[in-house]
Amino acid sequence: xxxxxxxxxxxxxxxxxxxxxxxxxxxxxxxxxxxxxxxxxxxxxxxxxxxxxxxxxxxxxxxxxxxxxxxxxxxxxxxxxxxxxxxxxxxxxxxxxxxxxxxxxxxxxxxxxxxxxxxxxxxxxxxxxxxxxxxxxxxxxxxxxxxxxxxxxxxxxxxxxxxxxxxxxxxxxxxxxxxxxxxxxxxxxxxxxxxxxxxxxxxxxxxxxxxxxxxxxxxxxxxxxxxxxxxxxxxxxxxxxxxxxxxxxxxxxxxxxxxxx
Amino acid sequence: xxxxxxxxxxxxxxxxxxxxxxxxxxxxxxxxxxxxxxxxxxxxxxxxxxxxxxxxxxxxxxxxxxxxxxxxxxxxxxxxxxxxxxxxxxxxxxxxxxxxxxxxxxxxxxxxxxxxxxxxxxxxxxxxxxxxxxxxxxxxxxxxxxxxxxxxxxxxxxxxxxxxxxxxxxxxxxxxxxxxxxxxxxxxxxxxxxxxxxxxxxxxxxxxxxxxxxxxxxxxxxxxxxxxxxxxxxxxxxxxxxxxxxxxxxxxxxxxxxxxxxxxxxxxxxxxxxxxxxxxxxxxxxxxxxxxxxxxxxxxxxxxxxxxxxxxxxxxxxxxxxxxxxxxxxxxxxxxxxxxxxxxxxxxxxxxx
Numbered sequence: 001x002x003x004x005x006x007x008x009x010x011x012x013x014x015x016x017x018x019x020x021x022x023x024x025x026x027x028x029x030x031x032x033x034x035x036x037x038x039x040x041x042x043x044x045x046x047x048x049x050x051x052x053x054x055x056x057x058x059x060x061x062x063x064x065x066x067x068x069x070x071x072x073x074x075x076x077x078x079x080x081x082x083x084x085x086x087x088x089x090x091x092x093x094x095x096x097x098x099x100x101x102x103x104x105x106x107x108x109x110x111x112x113x114x115x116x117x118x119x120x121x122x123x124x125x126x127x128x129x130x131x132x133x134x135x136x137x138x139x140x141x142x143x144x145x146x147x148x149x150x151x152x153x154x155x156x157x158x159x160x161x162x163x164x165x166x167x168x169x170x171x172x173x174x175x176x177x178x179x180x181x182x183x184x185x186x187x188x189x190x191x192x193x194x195x196x197x198x199x200x201x202x203x204x205x206x207x208x209x210x211x212x213x214x215x216x217x218x219x220x221x222x223x224x225x226x227x228x229x230x231x232x233x234x235x236x237x238x239x240x241x242x243x244x245x246x247x248x249x250x251x252x253x254x255x256x257x258x259x260x261x
Numbered sequence: 262x263x264x265x266x267x268x269x270x271x272x273x274x275x276x277x278x279x280x281x282x283x284x285x286x287x288x289x290x291x292x293x294x295x296x297x298x299x300x301x302x303x304x305x306x307x308x309x310x311x312x313x314x315x316x317x318x319x320x321x322x323x324x325x326x327x328x329x330x331x332x333x334x335x336x337x338x339x340x341x342x343x344x345x346x347x348x349x350x351x352x353x354x355x356x357x358x359x360x361x362x363x364x365x366x367x368x369x370x371x372x373x374x375x376x377x378x379x380x381x382x383x384x385x386x387x388x389x390x391x392x393x394x395x396x397x398x399x400x401x402x403x404x405x406x407x408x409x410x411x412x413x414x415x416x417x418x419x420x421x422x423x424x425x426x427x428x429x430x431x432x433x434x435x436x437x438x439x440x441x442x443x444x445x446x447x448x449x450x451x452x453x454x455x456x457x458x459x460x461x462x463x464x465x466x467x468x469x470x471x472x473x474x475x476x477x478x479x480x481x482x483x484x485x486x487x488x489x490x491x492x493x494x495x496x497x498x499x500x501x502x503x504x505x506x507x508x509x510x511x512x513x514x515x516x517x518x519x520x521x522x523x524x525x526x527x528x529x530x531x532x533x534x535x536x537x538x539x540x541x542x543x544x545x546x547x548x549x550x551x552x553x554x555x556x557x558x559x560x561x562x563x564x565x566x567x568x569x570x571x572x573x574x575x576x577x578x579x580x581x582x583x584x585x586x587x588x589x590x591x592x593x594x595x596x597x598x599x600x601x602x603x604x605x606x607x608x609x610x611x612x613x614x
Contacts, residue, residue: 093350162312165346165404167333169360169411179359183350 031033044231052233059207059215062131063200066138067193070146071187073139078150079181080160093187099140104205111137112209130210131145137206143200146192153188154181190251194244201227202237262325264289264447265310265415270319272305279305281471283319290445292438294458298494303451304419308466309448311417312336323414339408339446343420345400347392353403354379354388354462358464360411369521378406381440398429405437409444416441418450422457433466434461455495467491489611492538498613499544499581501537505529513537513607516577520554523606538609540599541571546600553603556581560598574600 033041046052056187097109115123115133123133159181166176182189207214219237223230272280280302287293295303308314308320312333320329328336347356357378361371379385382402392400401421402429408416418437422430438461441448452458458465459479467474467482467490475487487494492500501513510527513535522537529535548555558576570593574581581602585593594600 146504157349158346161342161346162345162348164311165340165342165348165407166334166359167313168311168380168417169361169407170334170337170342171359172334175363180348186350242404 023235026231030235031230033228042228043236046222046236055213055215055218056201058213059201059203060197061196062135062138062214063137065140066200067196069135070139070142070196071150071189071193074143074146074150074192075182075185076177078147079159079177082151082154083163087182089209092147096143099142101146104141104203105209107137109139110207121164124210130181130212134210134212134214137210138196138200138203141194141203141206142192145195145199149192149195149251150185153185153191156188157184187251191248194248198241198244201240207256240248248254262374262381263287263450264291264324266320266322267306267310268320270316270321271308272302272309272314272356273317274332279471280309280316283471283473285473285476286467287447287449292441292448292461292463294452294462294465295463295468296455296458296495296550297474298453302471303453303466303468305471306419307419307449307451310415312339337413338415338417339411339413340417341401341404341408341419341421343423345392345404345424347400347404347407349392351390351391352388353384353390353392353395356392356403357388357407357410359407364411370497374410378410379499381409382406382436384509384510396429397425397479400431401433402436405440409440409446413446416446416448418448420451420550421450422454430457436488439462445590459495467494469494477577484610485540485609489536492609492611497541497582499539499541499579499583501579502537503535503537505531505533505535507531508533516556516579518556520556520608521606522608522610526610534612538611539581539604541582541584542591543606544581546572546594546602548601548603553605554608556602558600558602560594560596562601563596564594565593574602576602 024052030042031038031040033039033045077092081089095100095113112124113119115121119126123129147220162180163183165177171180202216202219204216204220206212208217219230219233222233265287266287267283270276270280270283281308285293285303286320295306297303298565302540305314310317312328312331322328325340336392338367345444348359351359357375358371361374363439366374369550376385382405384399384402384406387395387399387403392403395403399426404421422434425433436455437477439571450458450461452487459482462479464476464478465482466476469490475482475491477485477487482491482495486495486498489500492498499593501520503513503520505513505526506512506532507520508526508529511522513520513526513610515521515537521538526533526535556576558581560572561575561580562573564571564573565587570587572583572585572593574583583602
């Protein structure tokens, strides 16, 4: 084996150990709920907890709403920026990156100040409105990931020419969007969607400060009061995230080109 | 009665005027090429006809109807792009059916039309393939079928052959022309390739810097270029600058030799500068007999091009190119050989720039 190859494997092993060891330790700890034996008791307790099911379902539904809203905002925006407003590209990229720079706690305090029950738009005045506010907040939070994946997807196709080809065949803007653009950036939108799902499912700050029964605050609550269940929840959360990443890989895979002589 | 009338259209992008007063009309069923170098405004004209660009001034009429203000999706004009622009998520058949579905045609009619189009482009078995499974030439044929499936009033071709290799380009060029003739559809074809334009068109519009330089049949454009630009852009041309000595009898002095131009110089006077334009195939080596113009020089270079041999002869300070047919019996002259060039009095005189 070449020296450089060996060094590569050593570095890889070190990195893998660094990331996998804590996970293995957490997993091992989560199996030790029953004294003196390994079992999935902690998982059984977690899955049997009605609050777990309720909070997970709440976050999952909110994640789906966030994905739909995000796609409705991001896909037309990225399309218009590519097609008609390329000079605004830098500005739009800057705006979409802001949620990475501005901490979530600052955003949520801004929301509370703007939309409190005595403001002109009291979105925190009712459960339904607060849920909507949380979904809007999550759209903001997921914006950098959603915009980047969709924009990259659009870069891979010739948006302008495809639009013009469809127009010359009589297609309206809505038809072009639904039948030409969206199907061709589907894998990019799905990649953004899975990233959004992974972010929303474990989000704590927004949900906690807006007092919503989401999975993030539930994780925190369990972590503060139980010993083994938080480890099981951590592993479950990892698995959900990894499943999302795996789905990104599957949907993001390009079709192989076949050349016909 | 013209079918397509482009009346004095202009297009400006900010301060830059891309197209100046473009005025042109085409008959029904005519195949017209817009020919010119990159950036001359030919694609902009095509895009204004298609509705992708809105003209700054002027009007576009199709079949007697002003379409200047109509959006692209209501013009019923088929377009084929250089980059094929097939929808990657749809099969060949679905691509061809796209416009028909938009027009809400019955499913049975769509199926029949798709089959007709696949037969027309000679790809009857490839309906289920995706664009990425086709070669460039096949993709462009599908793009042509897709544009024609909706029975457009007119066909616009934006450099459709530029992305293809030479052999396929020539084959597809002939195929496009044959399909166009078969359907009798009025066609506007944009190209920067003069050979392509000359071989395929009924008429050619030569453009430069956003203006029309000349409109004419390929024969007229090649043999009677009206401006220095057309002369230099279309084919190889030898330009001989001289001074008119007798405008009535058509005498002109070039490099100290008197030449005669049939028809004289009706717009010129003795002492005026004038430019003669000569195609390489109009010049022969040898005295050419009585009544021919002559120039003397030395062979500088001989280029073998298969059926044709291009010989470059230095006459004083100017280089003159001439073409002769390849012949096994008469090999081309060696470099440095002194030769006399001759050409007839029927010489093209270029209008001053």
